[in-house]
Amino acid sequence: MNVTPPLFYALLVEDELADAHLVKAAFIENHILADLQHVVDGCEALEYLRREGPRFANAPRPDLILLDLNMPRMDGRKFLAALKQDPQLCNIPVVVLTTSDVERDVIASYNLGAAGYVTKPMDVVQFMAVIRDLGDYWFALVRLPENRKFRE
Amino acid sequence: MNENRPLRLLLVEDEPGDARLMDLAMQKNGYVVELYGASDGHEALRFLRREGQRFSRAPRPDMVLLDLKMPGLGGLEFLSAMKQDPQLRAIPAVIISTSALEADVCGSYQSGAAGFVPKPNDINEFVAAIHKLGEYWFKLVRLPENPE
Numbered sequence: 552m553n554v555t556p557p558l559f560y561a562l563l564v565e566d567e568l569a570d571a572h573l574v575k576a577a578f579i580e581n582h583i584l585a586d587l588q589h590v591v592d593g594c595e596a597l598e599y600l601r602r603e604g605p606r607f608a609n610a611p612r613p614d615l616i617l618l619d620l621n622m623p624r625m626d627g628r629k630f631l632a633a634l635k636q637d638p639q640l641c642n643i644p645v646v647v648l649t650t651s652d653v654e655r656d657v658i659a660s661y662n663l664g665a666a667g668y669v670t671k672p673m674d675v676v677q678f679m680a681v682i683r684d685l686g687d688y689w690f691a692l693v694r695l696p697e698n699r700k701f702r703e
Numbered sequence: 704m705n706e707n708r709p710l711r712l713l714l715v716e717d718e719p720g721d722a723r724l725m726d727l728a729m730q731k732n733g734y735v736v737e738l739y740g741a742s743d744g745h746e747a748l749r750f751l752r753r754e755g756q757r758f759s760r761a762p763r764p765d766m767v768l769l770d771l772k773m774p775g776l777g778g779l780e781f782l783s784a785m786k787q788d789p790q791l792r793a794i795p796a797v798i799i800s801t802s803a804l805e806a807d808v809c810g811s812y813q814s815g816a817a818g819f820v821p822k823p824n825d826i827n828e829f830v831a832a833i834h835k836l837g838e839y840w841f842k843l844v845r846l847p848e849n850p851e
Contacts, residue, residue: 642813657845685839687839695812
């Protein structure tokens with residue numbers, strides 16, 4: 552059987568496993584043609600993106616990053632700042648996906664270079680719709696940087 | 704975001720026809736927005752910084768929609784200047800362009816764009832593209848508060 556590579560890769564940075572499962576389920580439910588990889592905090596996300604250690608030696612470069620804000624070790628704000636200062640990584644769009652609705656977090660995220668701030672709904676049906684609209688924008692409407700060369 | 708007023712958008716676009724098309728697309732999609740125009744990057748920066756008599760009362764936009772190819776200050780140069788300005792950098796800027804060049808796409812994200820939307824030539828496709836853009840930026844996403 553031929554296995555076609557996914558059209559897109561997305562990286563989810565999220566410490567809550569239940570939330571990560573929900574995002575994965577929403578990708579499948581909405582038929583989003585993106586392979587979703589998952590790491591649990593900012594440190595692990597940077598290791599993934601820089602392909603550090605045997606676990607991430609072949610990690611595919613993501614087209615889009617979905618980022619939680621409140622995480623242990625390295626939180627979303629510190630991760631976003633580090634990513635946007637890295638010339639190799641700064642062109643990957645990052646969407647903040649969080650339960651925080653504090654205005655301070657919103658403005659800080661955009662100041663650090665976030666390409667959207669989405670508040671996670673508690674309701675599962677609404678959550679599915681959020682991921683659908685997010686996918687419609689990033690994987691159906693906009694053109695993303697060509698990452699194929701990084702994956703060869 | 705202030706729920707009591709329409710979103711304010713700054714469209715940076717040198718073609719008046721394209722600016723009218725944007726206005727039409729917003730209306731067709733039922734998006735109630737205040738659309739402001741600047742014809743190149745220099746004018747857009749003056750608008751955002753409220754420079755000169757013409758822009759002394761310019762409102763701060765919630766979002767910037769931006770063409771790439773313009774006379775004067777082009778889209779990427781404008782975007783870099785805007786994203787380096789601590790007063791302006793939080794405003795999301797989305798590129799809408801007919802360019803198919805990978806260097807333009809990559810350069811846009813590198814300069815801080817929050818999306819690169821290929822501009823369709825067909826009017827219906829353009830309206831549909833603005834629908835997807837609006838569902839994300841006007842409905843899904845939370846924008847920074849902008850009481851001005």
